[in-house]
Amino acid sequence: MTEPADPPAPRPLASHPFDTTSQLLTRITAQFGSQPPHPHRHGTRRPMSTPQPPTLVAVAHGSRDPRAPTTVNALLDRVRELRPGLPVRLGHIELNAPLLTDTLAGLPDGDAVLVPLLLGRGYHVKHDLPGAAATAPHLRVRVAAPLGPHPLLVEALYARLTEAGWRTAPGTGGGTAVVLAAAGSRDPESAADTRRTARLLGERLGVPVIAAYASAASPTVPEAVRALTARGHHRVAVASYFTAPGLFATRSAAAAPWIAAAPLGPHAALARLVLHRYDRALATAPVPAGSSRLVTA
Incomplete structure (x- = not known):
């Protein structure tokens, strides 16, 4: 069995006596950028491994209204469209499946960011979400700030x-x-x-x-x-x-005597805000394994 041939050496650059440094660097970049990737010793290119980002776990309150889960899932579809490749999961505090604790239990070891689809700093954000995170000792959990105000x-x-x-x-x-x-x-x-x-x-x-x-x-x-x-x-x-x-x-x-607006639902601005809260939470210090941190801003 013969070893694969080495890749061809780059062709010498034909310089012009009046080339500037900037022009020369541009031509070097263009030539070496066009070279084929160096093969692995077995003749195949080594795949580049990209670490998976922490899972975004959107936390909805839950409702007996059958329109609520459909609306929340439509919002998360918009989030996935804005950030392809980001693992996005859903968990409910009550009333609807999957419950947040079940969603967390099903995640692999690693990092997760809980993004509450809630609009203020109430009991659910301050107590229920950190409490749910405590049931998942295999995860490092950040709890993002609620969506509002913004x-x-x-x-x-x-x-x-x-x-x-x-x-x-x-x-x-x-x-x-x-x-x-x-x-x-x-x-x-x-x-x-x-x-x-x-x-x-x-x-x-x-x-x-x-x-x-x-x-x-x-x-x-x-x-x-x-x-x-x-x-x-x-x-x-x-x-x-x-x-x-x-x-x-x-x-x-x-109760509206004139017009009443629909809930926020899967509006594009809301999807961007979900990702903004996720990114802000990730910018905080790392969380030790088996613990959680509530991000307040």
């Missing part, structure tokens, strides 16, 4: 309102206002996050925006609608600050 959410909220019929011409916004309907939480930081999003949306729309809640906090959505009406706002829209359809989103929309 300008990309405002972009998606504005788009959903526009789809529902939102129109505000210059000089006609005096009687128009918006209720930002959220799930609600007893955690004061979660409420602060929702109010921050309401302020950002108000700046985007140029009209008053009040944060209101479907449970656990006040004002309720109907209370916010009545308050705005009492102030002379005869066109009050409800913006749905929910990732997917569900009982709270449906109840909130029913």
Whole structure:
């Protein structure tokens, strides 16, 4: 058996007496870039191994509404389109399969980033997600910050309102206002996050925006609608600050005296935000095996 022949040596460069250093380097790069790859000693090219990035585990709350899992999966399909090759999995806190603990148990040893599809710093983010990570000692887990508040959410909220019929011409916004309907939480930081999003949306729309809640906090959505009406706002829209359809989103929309926007769903801005939270979490310090870290920003 004969050994494969060595690859041909590069042809000598014919230099010109007036070649500049830049021109010469360009010609060297072009010639050596066109050379065939050096074969492995057995005559085949050695494959380049690329380490797999940490798994993105999107964490949805879960809902009895059958539209919710479909909507969340459509959002994750958009995430996969934006980042081909990134392993993306789904886990639910409750009500829907797969549960988060089951998703984590099925992952191979390594790193994972939990990205909550939740909109504020409530109990689920601070307690349920780190608790689920503790059940997977074979993983190094980072828990990303919740999706809100962030300008990309405002972009998606504005788009959903526009789809529902939102129109505000210059000089006609005096009687128009918006209720930002959220799930609600007893955690004061979660409420602060929702109010921050309401302020950002108000700046985007140029009209008053009040944060209101479907449970656990006040004002309720109907209370916010009545308050705005009492102030002379005869066109009050409800913006749905929910990732997917569900009982709270449906109840909130029913309270709208004018238009009600659909939940955020698989909007492109939301998919970009999921990846942004994933990337921010990865930029933090490594996590020891069998532990987790909550990223707060």
